[in-house]
Amino acid sequence: MNQEELNNRLSEIKDKLINIEQTMDSRIFLLCEAENSFTVSKFLFEDLSLRFVIATGIDSEDCFEILYHFSNDETGCFVTVKAFIRDRENPSIESITPLITAAEWIEREIHDILGIEIKNHPNMRRLILADDWPEGVYPLRKDFKR
């Protein structure tokens, strides 16, 4: 799938997105609300056959962001789904692991370090934090004190 086809196909899910940002030819960001992230990721993985690279969890003060990075290896283009979780008190997002096995670890990691509930994750155990780490303390949140 070349760049033009990719751009055309991406317009199919426009109604699920807030915006499409293209910073460079080979870097596309799809901004969406958390409730649509599963549908958008599913579209990228199943319909466009993009490769899942990793997800990044970010605490950006007024909300949480989860970035799902996908790669189109034919053109070297990164398509990143940027999902905003507005509820800071009870942050949660739908798991993509049932769809993409490769996301299992990173979703567990995001749960560990940012305290975001990953809904319908098949194996939600601690991955990064030690067994004796206190509950409810999330080391990558901005308000975490060392």
Added chain:
Amino acid sequence: MKKSVNKPILAVGPFHPLQEEMEYFQLTVDGEIVTDIDVRISYNHRGIERLSETLQFDQVPFLVSRVCGICSASHPLAYVQAVEEIGGINPPERALYVRSIINELERIHSHLLWVGLAGHFIGYDTVFMWAWKYREPVLDLLEEITGNRNNYGNVKVGGCREDVSDDAIPRIQKDLDEVEKKTEMLTKAVLDDPIIHARLKGVGVLTKESAVKYAVAGPTARGSGIDIDVRRDDPYAAYADLDWKVITQTEGDVFAKAVVRLLEVLESVKMIRQAVKKLPKGPIAIEVKEIPPGEGCGRAEAPRGETFHYVRSDGGNRPIRHKIRAPSYVNVPSFRVSCIGQHIADVTLTLAAVDPCYSCTERLAVVDGCKNIVHDYEALLRLSREKTARIKKEIGSPEFKLEDF
């Protein structure tokens, strides 16, 4: 089931804090066959992503080169490329070539290290000693160029710190000739040896479908017929100017991964030769004053696969978020499919075929479903070697000697 295996985990005992990448694999077996595998990681989590937020953009490469001693050129390069993407910085051409040379030297030494270890696991200690001997001059070359055998600290935002001097070029060429000759010999030894065929073929198969599902990277993906390589797909450094090919195999077993790595060493030699020959004149770095707000994705093909770095800047002098994904993070979970159904004797090798760090395979405990028998690393190594010896006996082949080649 889970409860009954808790005790033996403790019995495996000490984790050596001096070794990097500690991981723990817990296998459930039925007789000789593995029926389940559980992986635990993060025994020595260093919080590098968080630490990175406390450092200035220019200090971070020194930190991320310590993510992994062996991939200490790939990680800083991926990071630096992400930052250069944010700032729209184009390093001078000579710097791009120097980056390629160092990254390919890194690949050669890492792959040779793996070949040696794989030989060790199946009881071919001659392969182990020879492969590591050939690796030595490569490390010396890296020391000659960057001043360090590992943790080169050579790449920075806007270029490189140390140049490939004209005096070093004849030595590089001479040493490359030697590495090429020896690797060809090793490749021939592996491809022609009936025992290695019998021992490695059909072992630890990762099918193409599973490889897609687990989104594996690098030689693990290429050994399963997935034709991906960041150096070609999203060219960085000087790779677009060099003539080389991506090595793939379709079988997905340990043998296929070994072939991919050995042939890649030869491709790397080819690339460095061209890069040294074409090395443009000029400066190796430009001055970078500020990093504007923004976000960038950088990636590099490390010896084990794609290394990915995401960096976000708010216009200050430090990254506000820096995400690192090393290739083993996606390769290791694929053990779930490649190990289940295998004999215990093949597990060390299957785990090693992905080339996680050496220490990973040392943390193996095998838990027998009903008896709670625990095999440690030594026992597994012995099982693996005994199988090779059995195959040798069956085939009736004489003792394998590298000197014969």
